[in-house]
Amino acid sequence: MGAHHQRHGGAAAAFRWSVLLNALLTGAQLAIGFGFGSLALIGDAIHNLGDVVGLLLAWGAERLSLRPARGRFTYGY
Numbered sequence: 601m602g603a604h605h606q607r608h609g610g611a612a613a614a615f616r617w618s619v620l621l622n623a624l625l626t627g628a629q630l631a632i633g634f635g636f637g638s639l640a641l642i643g644d645a646i647h648n649l650g651d652v653v654g655l656l657l658a659w660g661a662e663r664l665s666l667r668p669a670r671g672r673f674t675y676g677y
């Protein structure tokens with residue numbers, strides 16, 4: 601269990617920071633993009649929003665993979 605947790609130890613912090621920074625970037629790009637009427641910034645903000653969604657999905661999958669094997673899922677997830 602110790603080794604297992606060590607292997608995934610940095611992942612949660614990495615996901616947390618990645619989601620936080622990408623969400624902040626998305627918000628700033630949207631605010632500035634709309635403020636200055638920049639379609640390029642708004643378009644990149646939407647791209648980064650997609651990145652945030654992808655990171656959240658990966659974070660959820662990472663958490664599922666930490667569930668122990670039991671019952672029907674003899675290998676875990």
Ligand SMILES: [Zn+2]
Pocket residue numbers: 647648651
């Ligand atoms: Zn991207």
